[in-house]
Amino acid sequence: MSDIMYPVSFGKLMNHIMTEYKMYNRIYNVNKIHRINHEQRLPMFGKSIENPVGPAAGPNTQLAQNIVASYVAGARCIELKTVQIMYGEELGIPRPCIYSVDEAYNVEWSSEYSCDEAADEYIKAWFALKLISKELGLGDPDGFLFIMSVGYNLAGIKSPMVDKFINTMRSASQSPMWDTCKQWCLDHVDEFEHIDVDYINSISDELCQAITLSTMHGCPAEEIESICSYLISEKGLHLYLKCNPTLLGPKRIRELLDNAGFEYIDFEDHQFEVDLQFDKAVPMLERLIALGEKHNKIFGVKLTNTFPVQIHNNELPGEQMYMSGKSLLPVTIGVAELLSAQFGERLPMSYSGGAVKQNIKAIFDCGIWPVTVCTILLQGEGYNTFKGLADEVESTDYNAALKVHKDLIAKLAKDISENKIFKKSDAMKKKREAMPSFPGTRSSDYHCRVTCGSCVRVCPNRCNEVVTVNDAKLIVHVDQSCNECGNCACHCVEPCQPYKDRITFFHNAEALADSTNDGFYITGTSCGYRFKGEEAVxxxxxxxxxxxxxxxAFCKEHVYYVS
Incomplete structure (x- = not known):
């Protein structure tokens, strides 16, 4: 157990994908594989995409395997995790950092990788999707989209580190990782049935044409506008500006949260005083719309950022956390209603704020897309959730969603305010009363009473696996990609903390030494281990x-980790 994520090589990534698919007809434990069976396409940034659904910039787009899992399940608009000049220990991310029992909270922010390391993950993911889309018949290899995300101020975005990242996303062949991935493809081309050398050589090195801009809460309007102007005018990018929920003002947000059953969520009015105000946002957005038109670039808004709220019950470490999911839904739709009333169809909108199967079609029909999600991927079926989301939006007429419909947004806001399925249920209120804090229960027994597999499904980084030993199923934790986010513990019915309490597979001796978990690593036919107080090789x-x-059992059932 360590909070440091170690990258998986492109060769191991592809070996894992193809071997698991051949063994189990699944990829990174996604068994609801989505194949495109319609002819509709959406025009965006000069590309033609198969659907407008994907993971939001966050824990589900930090690693290559996360992006692969999203795509396999049906995502076609991938918003890459935000990068900035700070990374790793500099970020000061406490652990655990995610609490997602119902609505979700987090205390993490940008990528834990450096800009170069993050770019490597995205290049690996790009090549992987280009290969499996064609080889496995999942969809058009050009039918998906990557959108990069950067933050958080102009000086940082102009820094050599972030500037190099932006340039790499525009032309990735300048990166050594591009050469590594391409060479692997060429060296292994005979292992594929539908991939040839010409196809590999034709893979575009332009990963991104657009950017989602994240700024810190409290960032002045002038700074926001300067960053947007720079990215549109000088970097030549389409741009979506991530707006904060605070545009609605404290009174309106309080009303919306209370109406949805989230009376207990507490926030400080000070946040509204320092964040961008609506009266300043309107003229700024008008100027940026005009700037986009001048440079033939799309300028729009991403609705919305997470919402800072107070920590009162030790849900996570610290004093303030960031709210998302079900409780953010009425707030985000409220911001969409406010902005669409002001700008109509002149201001494109993308979405992230409590979208689920029961409302994603209505959001899309309003002309708000791409629609990205995070919280629901950390719950229930995990990445498999994308299958239902993709099916929903693909069943509607894409042409109707090509512009923003303010009347439909107003209707949706009303429907959400009245429909009980979008409110805190009585059952979840009781669950919160019974367990208001992050679950701290530990287990000294590495067996589960019932191996439900919840920790396998909800892990954003794919760090838990099921094995069968003597007809009994148990969980093995995979250390290499774990960053101790704690999400698996939120959904464990034991209860326990799987990332700490389950036998752990380590990728080398150093990783075992850096952990306190019982577990093992494999080198050839030998094995280093720590188990019940004993350590040996x-x-x-x-x-x-x-x-x-x-x-x-692990080596047999999950050979792709050790081969």
């Missing part, structure tokens, strides 16, 4: 009997 068959069964 030995042949696999000489392992303690209990652990030996787990190791053999």
């Amino acid at each position: 030995c042949d696999i068959d000489a392992l303690p009997e209990e652990l030996k069964g787990v190791v053999h």
